[in-house]
Amino acid sequence: MSTNGNMNLTLKVWRQKNAQSEGSMVTYKADGISPDMSFLEMLDVVNEDLIHKGDDPIHFDHDCREGICGMCSLYINGQPHGPKRAITTCQLHMRSFKDGETITIEPWRAAAFPVVKDLAVDRSAFDRIQQAGGYVSVNTGGVPDANEIAIPKVIADEAFNSATCIGCGACVAACKNASAMLFVSAKISQFALLPQGQPERYSRAQAMVAQMDEEGFGSCTNTGACEAECPKEISLTNIGRMNNDYLSAKLFRQEDVNRG
């Protein structure tokens, strides 16, 4: 296809047939790339060429291509979501690279995120952590009027900041220990800040942390790489908040936990 571009790149891409196979880095040429393309569109072009040649296209997860679904997950030149701050891979454009550059593309690397194929990984551990307690236990119907409980704007805004996590897993990929603390703490914080989350606050923290440990994520050593690489700029403060609730639950709130 005509791409009208003038960039010629070399890609080193992780290829792995399935979870059971061994993988390896494979080199591809990406020629005629336009700087206006998004990174994923560049991969589309490479894949169209591969399909024309009868070769299996490179599998990678992607969907909304506007930075909100959390599906895209590429480790580009050693950084989750590539070189620019506060964006996802799908928002990265080729003008962030130089003509002639070699780009290394790998999947998220973490024991709790096994590779499914090529660059796609299994992040269902995140779902299971949320299932363990990431909710307010209310049924549909029979709830109070939305304005019954006033919530200070600063608190609501802070809860929103935690809630902007898109569950992409870049925090895990960035962490040398493959810790999921930033992700888990963002969800725990959203509810811990809001009045609606109070009744189950401590049991929730315990249940979600227990599930996180069971999934095989590593420990947090306060390096802060997760915060630096998070496309939604989720703050480390969340981790502090979570640790506080988790410890309180262990030491002083066993009754609340049992009740919850």
Place this chain on the structure above:
Amino acid sequence: MILDAKIPAGPLAEKWSKHKFNLKLVNPANKRKYNVIVVGTGLAGASAAASLAELGYNVTAFCFQDSPRRAHSIAAQGGINAAKNYRNDGDSVYRLFYDTIKGGDYRAREGNVYRLAEVSVNIIDQCVAQGVPFAREYGGLLDNRSFGGSQVSRTFYARGQTGQQLLLGAYSALNRQIHEGKVKMYTRTEMLDVVVADGKAQGIITRNLITGAIETHAGHAVLLATGGYGNVFYLSTNAMASNVTAAWRAHKRGAFFANPCYTQIHPTCIPVSGDHQSKLTLMSESLRNDGRVWAPKTPELAQKLRKGELKVTDLKEEDRDYFLERKYPSFGNLVPRDVASRNAKEAVDEGKGVGGSGVAVFLDFAESIARLGEDTVRAKYGNLFDMYMQITDENPYKVPMRIYPAVHYTMGGLWVDYNLSTNVPGLYCLGEANFSDHGANRLGASALMQGLADGYFVIPYTLGDYLATIGPKAIDTNNPAFAQTKKDVTDRIEKLLALRGTKTVDEYHRELGHIMWEYCGMARTEDGLTKAKGLIASLKADFWKNAIVLGENEEFNSSLEKAGRVADFIELGALMVEDALQRKESCGGHFRVESQTEEGEALRDDDNFAYVAAWEYKGEDVPEVLNKEPLVYENVKLTQRSYK
């Protein structure tokens, strides 16, 4: 065939409460004996699955994404309407109902729309109770804004991420039921057919996208909440994998497809930058509050701009045509979405388009920046300007933005009655996938409202009536329909995998998109549509001969996934064209060039076209049959829209 919408009799405001009382209930002890299948986990699907599980039914839910949280509802920006009247500015259930009927250009059902407005208030209560962090005022109460040309402030929002926050709320309710064991969730699993046995929907056939396993799932009812079909245009604001396959497969098993030609095209999107473009990005239409839309006065000037011989900032004021302000002096740049979009297309068609491709017009903030100062403009639109800069590498504080309309939402979908049941008993359809509430044009902030209304507050009532009628007897999967449907699915996969031609599936998809956009997009003519019919027929024949589908079924195979979806889009495209041909009037998003007022505006023909067009599938390569459901208006008076 007579289409019975089952709208309850009686005064508008009493229909839903009376109907709820008349619906049969399922004994609480019997609920666990029923299995309900929910396909799709966006706002409609996740809210339905969670609410039905809370009632005690066993639910099996499916999504093709790797997590239910990634359904495309997540990308909705603006907000959700609710007739709370928290502002004391004259809102009411009746006003929301009226605005929605009028906004849909009088092509939606009164009964459905009134119910939607009625339950809108419960949605906000529910979401707040779940911990959805809506925007608040300093006093701690919920904030509202006006949206989409509404005269009251009834839109609740969570910064520019309302869809995400509402979906995470529904996802959390769904997670709780998964934890309780009441919902069995299948991710990365795509529905490929519905099993209709003895005239009732009793199950689905799915494909595991990782292993390729083809599986049968039985249920007492099947709920499709599988979203819209905007990707038939290839380029749209939809997510890459959004598709029509579930709805289209159901259609081919007997469910009527209603008003497929009603599509919404949003005016303020970032234009296409080249052939490689994979999707389009929308920017909030609030930009038109301060931006002025214009194109160069002549094609010659436009060409000079495109070639870089002239800089846009050097173009003299008298060489600019602020065409919306010129043609619509009272509404100016704030005309509704369909009007703004159509006028941008006209300018481009006349050769006055700008940008490298020539398919864009300007949205200019120079005057606002001079009047308000750059800081004020930044405070209002900073995030949108950043997004624009990120994608285009141009600074909209210095040069005008380039915009062009993009496909955004589809009002058509599977035909459903008041109970959200399709004409196939046991098969239900919710959210954007059905056709019911938006008529020929959807108002801003109404999509989220409808998805959640269907899932939280309508289906939990109406489904019980059907389940109580059929009884809790286990589904007999030995019925030959199960094996036959599974065989049909595997046969089709084999047929696709046998295609080792010369053109990629994406190339076909792009070609289909070009045809649809050109002839069944913003302006449609008898000639163009007739031409499109022929083009789509040849495209279909060519696809089944020359497409390349690589690999095998028993693996993660994106090539195969896409092929099945694009094959269905091609067939849907043909039906959209058919529908646009028969509707020889203009209404909402459907503009037939032959039917316009003297001023060039959409002209409805209420005498001949006040009906829902429900298409009935009759077999491969046999023309579909058009069934009409007359639209009866007892409460509102039909009028002509004018924005001069």
